[in-house]
Structure formats: structure tokens, C-alpha cells
Amino acid sequence: MSGDAAIRARFRLDWPGFVLDVDLNLPGQGVTALFGHSGSGKTTLLRCIAGLERAAEGELSVRGEVWQDATRFLPTHRRPLGYVFQEASLFPHLSVRGNLEYGMKRSREPLARAALDDVVELLGIGRLLERRPEQLSGGERQRVAIARALAVKPRLLLMDEPLAALDFARKQEVLPYLERLHDELEIPVLYVSHAPDEVARLADHIIVMQDGCARAAGPLGDTLARLDLPIRLGEDVGVVLDAVVAARDAAWHLVEMAFAGGRVWARDNGQPLGHRGRVRILARDVSLARAPVAGTSILNTLSAVVVDSVDDGHPALVLVKLRVGDSPLLARLTRRSAHALELAPGQQVYAQIKAVALVG
Structure with missing residues (x-):
């Protein structure tokens, strides 16, 4: 993975009918998504x-501190993790403030009050501090759980599928706050999900x-x-570009x-000029031509260079x-079309993008 790897994780766990066997170097910043079907070993x-x-x-x-090896095993309560x-699993008898204070009490080195105030503001829960969990929506409870x-x-x-228990509307409510955390947090985040939209919007790295x-x-x-390993985030292969x-x-x-190498038009979702987001371009929405088409x-028509091609599933x-430019792109064509275009590595072509999904 990237050169800023700061987490070393190697585990082998044998259960009847299932074996976990991983050897990973993970980055010390950003969001790393653990993606896969149910039962794949993410959780x-x-x-x-x-x-x-x-x-x-x-x-x-983790960042040079050994939590587990052949001679030591730090129990969960001694591992500085959230x-x-x-x-959400909030304590029902405590207010939101009480739940946050409980989180601070269980830490050997809790956040300073000023830093906690910043987290409260970042997650938009300031007006909820005196409420009990039963007075919160599902999305609000999950934001409080993240703050705790x-x-x-x-x-x-x-984060183990933190949005899985929410309906679509509540999920859309929480996702912008997770994006803010992505931009503001300096600690690494491991995010378990099988939801393509969450991975496309939040992840910097993927496992x-x-x-x-x-x-x-x-x-x-x-x-x-x-x-060599086409990955389907949901319905099809494609790329996600900052x-x-x-x-x-x-x-x-x-x-x-605008991305590293070109520009594409997308539907306007109201973001201001200069907003940093992502676009997702599916291979099925890209066609190729030898010359610009009028x-x-x-x-969207982009000048591109062919890198390689492989047989697809059919x-x-x-x-x-x-x-x-500096950005990758995938296109799905019929073999007949690829033959007619005489595609070869290094060849210049024009990529026509039928639809672009703005994902954040």
C-alpha cells in the first residue's frame, strides 16, 4: 500500500468452516474501507x-506501538481505540452529555474539553446534549456514538457498518458528517462496509x-x-476520482x-465552486473513438491513452x-468494437463519458 503505512496487522484465526488469514500494512491516515460480502471476514x-x-x-x-505479538496481548480496554x-448502544439512563463524559472517563488520556467541543460541533450534536437516547433519531444516535x-x-x-441499521434518509443525513470527519481527523479510520456508495464517498484506501x-x-x-482483479462496487466496475x-x-x-487530467460535467447538487468531491465513472458508461465525435x-469527451485490456466476464x-492525464479510467466495449478500433497500449483515443455520478 502507500508509503505512509503505520499499522501492521497480521492475523490467522481458525474456526470450523472459516479461516481468517491476512497480512496487511495499512496507512496511518485517512479512511481505509474493509469491503466485501457478508461472511468475508471484515468484522x-x-x-x-x-x-x-x-x-x-x-x-x-499501531504507529510503532505493539498491541499484540508472540509475547504480548493488550486487552481491548488498554488499546487506545474508538x-x-x-x-449506537448508548446508555439509555444517561443524556447525550453523560454518554460523552462516560467515554472520557474510560480513557487514560481523554480529549480535552475544548477538543470535545470541536467534535460536538463537527458532528452537529450541540443541541442534543441534554436529550436522552430515546429522544433521538437513528441518525442522531449514531452521530453521538461516533462522538463518544x-x-x-x-x-x-x-467503524463496523455504522450506517447499516439506518434507512436511506437517515443514512443521507449522517454521510455528510462522516465526510467532515474524513477531512478533519488526523487518526486512521478502518471502516467496514458492503455499501458501494459509502466506500466511494469516504474511502482513501480499500481492502x-x-x-x-x-x-x-x-x-x-x-x-x-x-x-487483473476487477472490483465491483455494486453493479459494475468503474473508477472513483477526486x-x-x-x-x-x-x-x-x-x-x-476538474480532476487530475481532465474535466467532466455532472449534475449540480449545490456544492459551491472550489468544493472538493468525487466523481464515479462506470466502465459501462464510457465509449471510445479514434477521433473526436461531433x-x-x-x-464529456476526454483525450486518453490506452494502457491495457483484458477479457471481461462475457x-x-x-x-x-x-x-x-494522471487519472485511470475503465471502459467496457464489445470485442468487435475493440477489434475495429485496433486498440493497442500507448494508442491515443477519445473517451466519451455518457454519465457521471457525483458522489461527494
């Missing part, structure tokens, strides 16, 4: 990192789990663009998103990896 890996499961073979160090579960996890001043934040093993690991953009709102066409409710409904299809 088991997170529980091993938290010390809630003890692997017979295990090593874990843990957010699917359910941060109150212990963790060196690592673990794809399957059958107890890490099938792929690396920076989000590069890993999603791999041809971008900035560079221009607005108010008359047609569109914004132009008189088309497709708004014998009629091929998956092509492109480079647009």
Missing part, C-alpha cells in the same frame, strides 16, 4: 484489531475481503482500476468537475484500462 478482522478476538497467530502495531458498531468513540482520544477509529483473505489492497482509485467543482452552468443545472448528446466483452 472478524476488525474484532481482532480491537482485541475482541484473540488470534493464535497475530501481530499488531469503536463504532452498527447499533472520539472522546477517548483514540489513535485508531474502528477487498473474500473468504477470510485480503483479495486486494491499495489506494482506492488505483485498486478499482486494476484489470475532483473539484470548477465551473457551474446554472441554466442547465450542471457543474464541471453532433452527439454526450457532454466472451463478447473486453475491459480496457485508460489513462487520462
Whole structure:
């Protein structure tokens, strides 16, 4: 993974019918998504990192501090981490303020009051401090749970599908706050999810789990663009690119998103100019041409260079990896079209992007 790896995690855990076997170097900042189907080992890996499961073979160090090796095992309560579960699990007899203060009391080195005030503001829960959990919505309870996890001043934040128990509306309520945490937190976050939209919006790195093993690991953009291991975030393969709102066409409710290598038009969701977000481009929405095409409904045409191509899941299809400036792009074509274009590595083509999804 990236050169700023600061978490070393190696675990082997044998259960009847399931084996967890991972050997990972994780970055010391940003959000790393543990992505995969149910039963792939995501939560088991997170529980091993938290010390809630003890692997017979295990090593874990966080920023140079050994939490587990052949001779030592720090129990969970001695590991400086925060843990957010699917359910908020707040103490019903305490107010929101009381729940946060409980989190501070269980830490050897809790957040300073001023820092906790910043967390309260960041998560938008200031007006909720005197309420009891039963007076909160599901989204509000989960934001309080996140604040309580941060109150212990963790060196690592673990989040196990924190939005899974929420309906769509409540999930959309919480996601912007998670994005703010992504921008503001200086500690690494391990985020378990099987939801493509959450991974696309929040993750900087991704670990794809399957059958107890890490099938792929690396920076989000590069890993999603791999041809040897096409990763489907939901319905299809594609890339996620960091971008900035560079221009607005108010008359047609569109914004132009600039990324490393080009610009694309997307639907206007109201973000201000200069807003940093992401665009997700699915391979099925990209077509290729040898020359610029005029008189088309497709708004986005980008000059690109062919990197490589592989057979896709159906014998009629091929998956092509492109480079647009410094950014990767994937296109799904029929083999017939690829043959007609005489595609070859290093060839310049024009990528026509039918639709761009603005994801944050």
C-alpha cells in the first residue's frame, strides 16, 4: 500500500468452516474501507484489531506501538481505540452529555474539553446534549456514538457498518458528517462496509475481503482500476476520482468537475465552486473513438491513452484500462468494437463519458 503505512496487522484465526488469514500494512491516515460480502471476514478482522478476538497467530502495531505479538496481548480496554458498531448502544439512563463524559472517563488520556467541543460541533450534536437516547433519531444516535468513540482520544477509529441499521434518509443525513470527519481527523479510520456508495464517498484506501483473505489492497482509485482483479462496487466496475467543482452552468443545472487530467460535467447538487468531491465513472458508461465525435448528446469527451485490456466476464466483452492525464479510467466495449478500433497500449483515443455520478 502507500508509503505512509503505520499499522501492521497480521492475523490467522481458525474456526470450523472459516479461516481468517491476512497480512496487511495499512496507512496511518485517512479512511481505509474493509469491503466485501457478508461472511468475508471484515468484522472478524476488525474484532481482532480491537482485541475482541484473540488470534493464535497475530501481530499488531499501531504507529510503532505493539498491541499484540508472540509475547504480548493488550486487552481491548488498554488499546487506545474508538469503536463504532452498527447499533449506537448508548446508555439509555444517561443524556447525550453523560454518554460523552462516560467515554472520557474510560480513557487514560481523554480529549480535552475544548477538543470535545470541536467534535460536538463537527458532528452537529450541540443541541442534543441534554436529550436522552430515546429522544433521538437513528441518525442522531449514531452521530453521538461516533462522538463518544472520539472522546477517548483514540489513535485508531474502528467503524463496523455504522450506517447499516439506518434507512436511506437517515443514512443521507449522517454521510455528510462522516465526510467532515474524513477531512478533519488526523487518526486512521478502518471502516467496514458492503455499501458501494459509502466506500466511494469516504474511502482513501480499500481492502477487498473474500473468504477470510485480503483479495486486494491499495489506494482506492488505483485498486478499482486494476484489470487483473476487477472490483465491483455494486453493479459494475468503474473508477472513483477526486475532483473539484470548477465551473457551474446554472441554466442547465450542471457543474464541471476538474480532476487530475481532465474535466467532466455532472449534475449540480449545490456544492459551491472550489468544493472538493468525487466523481464515479462506470466502465459501462464510457465509449471510445479514434477521433473526436461531433453532433452527439454526450457532454464529456476526454483525450486518453490506452494502457491495457483484458477479457471481461462475457466472451463478447473486453475491459480496457485508460489513462487520462494522471487519472485511470475503465471502459467496457464489445470485442468487435475493440477489434475495429485496433486498440493497442500507448494508442491515443477519445473517451466519451455518457454519465457521471457525483458522489461527494
